[in-house]
Amino acid sequence: MSPKIIDKDKKRQEIIRAAFEVFGRQGVFNFKMIDIAKNAGIGKGTLYEYFASKEDLISGCFNLHMEYFGQTLKDKIESLSDPGDKLKALIELTFEYFASHQSILNAMFDFRALSVQGKGKESAFADFSVMYKKYTEFLASVLEEGVKIGRFRPLDAKFTASTILAILDGMMFQAVLGVINIRDKSIAEKLNKALLEGILK
Amino acid sequence: MSPKIIDKDKKRQEIIRAAFEVFGRQGVFNFKMIDIAKNAGIGKGTLYEYFASKEDLISGCFNLHMEYFGQTLKDKIESLSDPGDKLKALIELTFEYFASHQSILNAMFDFRALSVQGKGKESAFADFSVMYKKYTEFLASVLEEGVKIGRFRPLDAKFTASTILAILDGMMFQAVLGVINIRDKSIAEKLNKALLEGILK
Amino acid sequence: MSPKIIDKDKKRQEIIRAAFEVFGRQGVFNFKMIDIAKNAGIGKGTLYEYFASKEDLISGCFNLHMEYFGQTLKDKIESLSDPGDKLKALIELTFEYFASHQSILNAMFDFRALSVQGKGKESAFADFSVMYKKYTEFLASVLEEGVKIGRFRPLDAKFTASTILAILDGMMFQAVLGVINIRDKSIAEKLNKALLEGILK
Amino acid sequence: MSPKIIDKDKKRQEIIRAAFEVFGRQGVFNFKMIDIAKNAGIGKGTLYEYFASKEDLISGCFNLHMEYFGQTLKDKIESLSDPGDKLKALIELTFEYFASHQSILNAMFDFRALSVQGKGKESAFADFSVMYKKYTEFLASVLEEGVKIGRFRPLDAKFTASTILAILDGMMFQAVLGVINIRDKSIAEKLNKALLEGILK
DNA sequence: TATGAATGAGCCTTCATTCAT
DNA sequence: AATGAATGAAGGCTCATTCAT
Numbered sequence: 124m125s126p127k128i129i130d131k132d133k134k135r136q137e138i139i140r141a142a143f144e145v146f147g148r149q150g151v152f153n154f155k156m157i158d159i160a161k162n163a164g165i166g167k168g169t170l171y172e173y174f175a176s177k178e179d180l181i182s183g184c185f186n187l188h189m190e191y192f193g194q195t196l197k198d199k200i201e202s203l204s205d206p207g208d209k210l211k212a213l214i215e216l217t218f219e220y221f222a223s224h225q226s227i228l229n230a231m232f233d234f235r236a237l238s239v240q241g242k243g244k245e246s247a248f249a250d251f252s253v254m255y256k257k258y259t260e261f262l263a264s265v266l267e268e269g270v271k272i273g274r275f276r277p278l279d280a281k282f283t284a285s286t287i288l289a290i291l292d293g294m295m296f297q298a299v300l301g302v303i304n305i306r307d308k309s310i311a312e313k314l315n316k317a318l319l320e321g322i323l324k
Numbered sequence: 325m326s327p328k329i330i331d332k333d334k335k336r337q338e339i340i341r342a343a344f345e346v347f348g349r350q351g352v353f354n355f356k357m358i359d360i361a362k363n364a365g366i367g368k369g370t371l372y373e374y375f376a377s378k379e380d381l382i383s384g385c386f387n388l389h390m391e392y393f394g395q396t397l398k399d400k401i402e403s404l405s406d407p408g409d410k411l412k413a414l415i416e417l418t419f420e421y422f423a424s425h426q427s428i429l430n431a432m433f434d435f436r437a438l439s440v441q442g443k444g445k446e447s448a449f450a451d452f453s454v455m456y457k458k459y460t461e462f463l464a465s466v467l468e469e470g471v472k473i474g475r476f477r478p479l480d481a482k483f484t485a486s487t488i489l490a491i492l493d494g495m496m497f498q499a500v501l502g503v504i505n506i507r508d509k510s511i512a513e514k515l516n517k518a519l520l521e522g523i524l525k
Numbered sequence: 526m527s528p529k530i531i532d533k534d535k536k537r538q539e540i541i542r543a544a545f546e547v548f549g550r551q552g553v554f555n556f557k558m559i560d561i562a563k564n565a566g567i568g569k570g571t572l573y574e575y576f577a578s579k580e581d582l583i584s585g586c587f588n589l590h591m592e593y594f595g596q597t598l599k600d601k602i603e604s605l606s607d608p609g610d611k612l613k614a615l616i617e618l619t620f621e622y623f624a625s626h627q628s629i630l631n632a633m634f635d636f637r638a639l640s641v642q643g644k645g646k647e648s649a650f651a652d653f654s655v656m657y658k659k660y661t662e663f664l665a666s667v668l669e670e671g672v673k674i675g676r677f678r679p680l681d682a683k684f685t686a687s688t689i690l691a692i693l694d695g696m697m698f699q700a701v702l703g704v705i706n707i708r709d710k711s712i713a714e715k716l717n718k719a720l721l722e723g724i725l726k
Numbered sequence: 727m728s729p730k731i732i733d734k735d736k737k738r739q740e741i742i743r744a745a746f747e748v749f750g751r752q753g754v755f756n757f758k759m760i761d762i763a764k765n766a767g768i769g770k771g772t773l774y775e776y777f778a779s780k781e782d783l784i785s786g787c788f789n790l791h792m793e794y795f796g797q798t799l800k801d802k803i804e805s806l807s808d809p810g811d812k813l814k815a816l817i818e819l820t821f822e823y824f825a826s827h828q829s830i831l832n833a834m835f836d837f838r839a840l841s842v843q844g845k846g847k848e849s850a851f852a853d854f855s856v857m858y859k860k861y862t863e864f865l866a867s868v869l870e871e872g873v874k875i876g877r878f879r880p881l882d883a884k885f886t887a888s889t890i891l892a893i894l895d896g897m898m899f900q901a902v903l904g905v906i907n908i909r910d911k912s913i914a915e916k917l918n919k920a921l922l923e924g925i926l927k
Numbered sequence: 928t929a930t931g932a933a934t935g936a937g938c939c940t941t942c943a944t945t946c947a948t
Numbered sequence: 949a950a951t952g953a954a955t956g957a958a959g960g961c962t963c964a965t966t967c968a969t
Contacts, residue, residue, distance in 0.1 A: 552839070553839075554755045554839065554840075634838065634839055635839045637835060637839075637899065638753070638754075638755065638836045638838075638839040639755075653903060654903040654904055654905055657900065657903055657905045658905060661905065681916065684913070684916055687900060687905070687906060688893060688896075688897075688917065688920070690896060690900070691892070691893045691894075691895070691896025691897045691899075691900060692889060692892045692893050692896060693892075693896070694892070694895070694896035694899060694900075695889075695891060695892025695893060695894070695896035696888070696889075696892045698838065698892075698895055698896075699858065699888060699891070699892060699895075702854060702855040702858055703855055704855055704858045704859060704862065704888070705888055712885070715882065715885055716889065719889070719924075723920075723924050
């Protein structure tokens, strides 16, 4: 019975939520610690009870949501057996997830910039490419499975996986730019149709 | 049109070149003005003879290369008449351009982050989405032209254009992450093949 | 005079003991309140039940030990009648006291720095010079007594007292620096011998 | 012809001078960088053109004056040949130096506190005990020389050197406390007389 | 009484920009 | 035109102190 720990965890989550709001408004490169504190309704010093530094807070936000997004995908997709359904679900979930977490979506692209160089040297951001590799491999395994059971045409699984990820990624960025509307369900549908018609036998 | 003006322009270009080197090394979010001055072999104050501010320097770098890249595409593509060739050239040129300007590629993704919000309020970066729209429209017009002359199957030109851009964009990012090798010519080829087989009659 | 008061006093002493350990390790200028709380095995807030402020805690530590040291000297010296023995005892006791309270010795020199200026404005530290004057006067009275009864040669009591104190002080500092070993009994002996041979008839 | 270097050095000295004034007023433990900047009549940022950090400034001040004091002693004492004169000069010079640099004297005792522990871990302050050893050895060599040539009585050179240093040190501290007046020339004289009468044959 | 989570005043340090030379 | 010394606004982080439990 240690309610303090539960509170601590809740508060950490609440800070991360507040942080994403700030990221969405001011960007991951321009926000100040005080902005997040104010947005979370706490004092500046309190932030440092939950995060060791500004960088720790940023990577904490990133890690939490990558984990959460990954888990969301995993849970849904593992419940499906047909590789075609899996592919479809993957695309739909990605659109849905970021459609309902617009502020996280914006931040993701800042995280990507952070992950590539600069401060990210030794930090958790080094994992961005690891994450990409993992997703590509997962996608490739779905594709290979589909090919094996004769559900998909023969294809270069690795290349196709990479391409699908690229499309999703590129689309997300266009959503951030406001060029396309991620909430428009027809986009995911059209994408699914195009991909499946191009891949399915 | 005195020689001085030419010198000024040359020096500006030289500073931009030096800046991209620094961006590639330290990122667009972490570099200091002094870094670029040193890299360009000039004094700190001299930078301000050529750029009004740090932000002006960043957007100057961005704009110059977008212009240059756009011109490169335009020159090549306008010399072609077949929409299929145009599409092919677009993809190949994009890969080639960034394959031979790796440091610019890295910086582009930082520019994107900058363009979305934060400092970008009033700056030249607001044009990032404008540029995207322009490219999508251009691509769509190529596609529509191809459809009209019966070279491409009937398709949703706007959606397809958006998707192609997304693929290119996503691939570029994977290159930055080091997950794919942009210099590998077979990638552009495979992409072309897939797209054209999916689009061509 | 309830038992609670006794407990309070005990705990205060215990905190002071813990504080000196911390002083010895981290110095009187760098320690944090939390360090002492942890070292005393109590909560941060509890410190403030026993000391009104950080400065109060520091001066509390200082005062307690000056009192204790003063009392130790007094008890011993008042039991002696011969001024020569008194002088000898003073030197031996000083060496012994700090030899067996190394961490206090270290802290004393920090206290001295504190006492001179800075925070010391209104604080108990202003008494450092008062204490010095008192000791000099006491020492001078011993010397004068010795001169009066013909035990010491005629001498400038005030100056000699000041010099003896200076020697003790300077030696203590060399002990802190690790240049001499305060536990080496021969030092106090040599000092005594030199002083007494120089002072005694 | 590089006047800039000369200026830089001069300004560094000027900052150090201003710093000692501040040390004397506020102590080495309580001063703020802005205090020194204001006292030197420069901007806060300018300090960092001359010193890498607060700690660097402190140790810079300390080192400069130890060097200067050491040089002052050396110059004078090496010009003398008689060990008795050397000893006399050492004492007089020490009193004179700190009598005319009261603010430095105050700061020295803070430096000592710093040197013993805390921040001084890896810093230049670790040299305080080295300096002490050097002085003790120098003093011992003067004493041994005096004994050898029959100017001094036989004595324990190391112990006597240590004691003389202790007296000087202790006296300086009493001066800081305001218990004795360092400008009172009779003190150095009395000390010299006492020492020489005790040491000389 | 004991606690430790919360707080914010305060300070070191950075760095874009200016301007005298 | 070119420079770099000087600047000070700005912001991350610390830590003594408070106070609700």
